[in-house]
Amino acid sequence: MARHTAFEILYRDYYPRVFGLCRRLLNSPELAEDATQETFMRAYRKFDQFDTGREFWQWIATIANNYCIDLLRSRTRAKQLFGDEETEVAAVAEAVSADLPVLAELIATEDSAQLNAVIATLPDKYRVPLVLAYFEQASYLDIAEQLAISRTHVGVLLLRARQRLRLALASQTDEVHTR
Amino acid sequence: MTHPNDIVLSMHADAALPAAEAATVSLHLEGCTICAAKVAVAQGETRIIAAAFAADAGEALPELSIPTFTRPAGLREFALANLATALLIWMAGFLWKTLFGELVVNAAELAASAYAPDTYDLVSASITHYLEEGTSMFSTYVGFVCFAVTAVALVLWGIRHRKGGQLASLGIAAVLCAGVVVSEPASALDVRYDKTLVTIAADETVDDTLLIAAETVFVRGNVTGDLLVVGRRIEIDGNVEGNVVAFAESVTVRGSVGGSLLSAAERVELREATTGSDLWAAAETVSIDMASRVEGNAALAGEKTLVAGYVGKDLYAMAETVELDGSLGASLEALANRVRLLDGAHVGGDARLRIDSDAKLYRADGAQVDGGIEFLAKPDTAKRKNRYTDLEFYLWQLARLVSAVLVGICLLWLFPAWRSLSISSGIEGLKSAGIGLAALVGLPLLALVVAFTLVGLPFSFFAIVAWLLVLYVAKILVGVFVGRSLLARTDYADSSFLILLVGIALVILVVNLPWVGGLLGFLMTIVGMGVMVQWLLGVVPRATYTER
Numbered sequence: 001m002a003r004h005t006a007f008e009i010l011y012r013d014y015y016p017r018v019f020g021l022c023r024r025l026l027n028s029p030e031l032a033e034d035a036t037q038e039t040f041m042r043a044y045r046k047f048d049q050f051d052t053g054r055e056f057w058q059w060i061a062t063i064a065n066n067y068c069i070d071l072l073r074s075r076t077r078a079k080q081l082f083g084d085e086e087t088e089v090a091a092v093a094e095a096v097s098a099d100l101p102v103l104a105e106l107i108a109t110e111d112s113a114q115l116n117a118v119i120a121t122l123p124d125k126y127r128v129p130l131v132l133a134y135f136e137q138a139s140y141l142d143i144a145e146q147l148a149i150s151r152t153h154v155g156v157l158l159l160r161a162r163q164r165l166r167l168a169l170a171s172q173t174d175e176v177h178t179r
Numbered sequence: 180m181t182h183p184n185d186i187v188l189s190m191h192a193d194a195a196l197p198a199a200e201a202a203t204v205s206l207h208l209e210g211c212t213i214c215a216a217k218v219a220v221a222q223g224e225t226r227i228i229a230a231a232f233a234a235d236a237g238e239a240l241p242e243l244s245i246p247t248f249t250r251p252a253g254l255r256e257f258a259l260a261n262l263a264t265a266l267l268i269w270m271a272g273f274l275w276k277t278l279f280g281e282l283v284v285n286a287a288e289l290a291a292s293a294y295a296p297d298t299y300d301l302v303s304a305s306i307t308h309y310l311e312e313g314t315s316m317f318s319t320y321v322g323f324v325c326f327a328v329t330a331v332a333l334v335l336w337g338i339r340h341r342k343g344g345q346l347a348s349l350g351i352a353a354v355l356c357a358g359v360v361v362s363e364p365a366s367a368l369d370v371r372y373d374k375t376l377v378t379i380a381a382d383e384t385v386d387d388t389l390l391i392a393a394e395t396v397f398v399r400g401n402v403t404g405d406l407l408v409v410g411r412r413i414e415i416d417g418n419v420e421g422n423v424v425a426f427a428e429s430v431t432v433r434g435s436v437g438g439s440l441l442s443a444a445e446r447v448e449l450r451e452a453t454t455g456s457d458l459w460a461a462a463e464t465v466s467i468d469m470a471s472r473v474e475g476n477a478a479l480a481g482e483k484t485l486v487a488g489y490v491g492k493d494l495y496a497m498a499e500t501v502e503l504d505g506s507l508g509a510s511l512e513a514l515a516n517r518v519r520l521l522d523g524a525h526v527g528g529d530a531r532l533r534i535d536s537d538a539k540l541y542r543a544d545g546a547q548v549d550g551g552i553e554f555l556a557k558p559d560t561a562k563r564k565n566r567y568t569d570l571e572f573y574l575w576q577l578a579r580l581v582s583a584v585l586v587g588i589c590l591l592w593l594f595p596a597w598r599s600l601s602i603s604s605g606i607e608g609l610k611s612a613g614i615g616l617a618a619l620v621g622l623p624l625l626a627l628v629v630a631f632t633l634v635g636l637p638f639s640f641f642a643i644v645a646w647l648l649v650l651y652v653a654k655i656l657v658g659v660f661v662g663r664s665l666l667a668r669t670d671y672a673d674s675s676f677l678i679l680l681v682g683i684a685l686v687i688l689v690v691n692l693p694w695v696g697g698l699l700g701f702l703m704t705i706v707g708m709g710v711m712v713q714w715l716l717g718v719v720p721r722a723t724y725t726e727r
Contacts, residue, residue, distance in 0.1 A: 089186065
């Protein structure tokens with residue numbers, strides 16, 4: 001019973017953060033709600049394995065990440081959810097040559113809500129590492145381990161994600177100017 | 180000057196490079212304003228993105244409700260896995276050794292002799308040859324197939340669900356299963372075949388279960404196991420310590436049978452014979468002479484049955500004419516056109532006679548009935564009573580409710596996801612009903628087709644058993660839907676027991692409605708089946724858990 005009560009307290013405290021993480025990873029409030037429930041269920045079942053010397057957030061975030069990534073993998077038809085490293089490197093070079101304006105210049109005319117809206121439009125392969133790195137503040141090594149890719153691949157995907165954000169924001173700005 | 184590429188600079192901005200590489204890049208940045216600017220831009224961008232994430236923290240959260248945290252799943256899954264394996268072991272053992280090894284082969288031979296007498300010899304010879312030569316091989320083959328299928332399924336299951344502990348447990352169980360299945364049934368089976376005559380001589384003792392097929396069979400010696408015999412004329416004068424199963428045109432027993440005697444023939448006769456347990460006989464004429472003894476019950480079906488000997492317990496007789504000239508330890512129950520209690524008749528209990536009228540009973544002066552004589556209508560002439568006025572009907576429904584609720588509790592414990600399976604729309608309900616109807620009709624048909632291949636017989640049997648289980652469970656599942664819907668907005672929404680009780684009670688009520696009950700019951704069955712099939716196929720999304 002004590003375990004049950006303690007876990008309920010953790011549930012209340014961490015539900016918003018876990019939900020936020022799942023929502024950003026899955027890009028759907030409905031799926032995120034299910035994923036959050038499942039995350040806490042899994043955590044409860046494995047609670048005996050929780051190392052009390054570790055932060056609870058790190059532990060439960062890992063469970064949530066694993067669940068959400070598995071879910072995304074099961075939904076994609078692509079062989080590799082996070083693409084091929086070489087292909088992504090080539091795409092980086094192509095985008096660099098396009099000489100896009102920096103995000104700061106673009107964001108100056110936008111607000112955070114607009115940026116979040118654009119992030120939500122990113123493909124899973126860019127959005128997931130972005131969320132893990134800049135929302136969850138996970139290290140490249142942790143991200144690489146969870147996504148089963150190399151550290152450099154993580155770096156490439158994050159750089160590509162930023163390039164895609166610039167591209168999307170730039171096109172939105174152009175649209176506004178042409179109206 | 181060679182500049183680091185954009186990927187390296189981006190990773191450096193995020194402090195994600197290995198220490199040595201990071202030091203090299205830092206050194207480069209001290210003298211390169213272009214790269215330093217790129218790093219600064221990257222850092223600025225990450226700050227903007229992180230800030231955007233942080234600013235969005237006040238997102239609309241779903242209403243917080245504490246779920247019912249279930250106990251660790253290990254125990255449940257362990258129990259489920261072992262239950263399934265135990266069932267598999269039991270089925271495999273039962274199926275192979277009993278159903279297939281004995282009954283099916285015998286039944287096939289009987290059918291061949293009865294319905295295709297011209298080909299009887301050929302079929303009999305083929306089957307016996309198979310039994311003699313092929314039993315071990317076939318047993319090993321089936322065992323191997325069962326073991327291979329089980330092993331592959333276990334490995335796939337283990338890989339898919341990453342269940343190391345349970346997998347080990349299942350592995351051990353599977354080895355046991357393989358041991359049961361692969362064990363050679365032929366080793367305890369002595370098979371004798373001859374086209375014309377098989378004789379077990381008076382001085383011969385067979386220590387195994389004995390299977391005999393021949394036109395004429397004489398068993399004058401001893402058999403320590405069971406005796407399974409198929410032929411035209413069978414005479415058992417010796418001593419069989421186990422049970423006797425005999426199919427023939429004529430079966431005559433003069434010896435002793437330690438267990439039960441089960442026989443189907445044109446004529447079954449017991450002459451100075453004894454059976455240690457029950458007698459089950461179906462024949463045109465069944466007779467038990469006055470020197471014979473049946474220590475258990477006797478169940479006889481035929482055109483004419485004559486019991487002049489002793490039956491230790493009840494006598495159940497279904498025949499055109501039932502004659503009793505012997506002694507019964509307990510009651511007589513007869514469904515007949517005519518019952519004759521002769522001078523030597525003695526019924527230790529009641530005589531319950533299902534005959535048209537008391538005029539159809541002949542009772543000699545010397546006939547004794549210690550209990551009463553009760554005349555019951557034949558089942559087909561019995562008037563149909565209104566079931567709703569019968570207390571027994573309500574007691575049965577209560578028993579049905581209790582058993583379904585208990586089964587439901589076990590099922591929800593074993594499969595917690597079932598608590599939240601649901602049909603959210605009419606279209607989904609129709610889809611489930613369609614799938615359920617396909618499963619209801621398709622599975623037995625498929626099992627029938629597979630059964631024709633003989634090798635597929637075990638799989639067919641499993642399929643039918645699974646189908647019957649699903650049929651029963653389908654309505655319980657519908658009960659869960661109904662119960663949950665009714666209690667959703669009450670304080671009892673998380674009580675599995677109340678959900679089941681209310682839901683199943685309503686389902687039982689509906690299926691017992693006059694006129695429409697049958698149709699509604701059918702609809703509920705196919706909807707429940709459809710949802711189960713979808714769940715088994717993983718089509719239904721994994722559901723959230725019941726909330727308080």
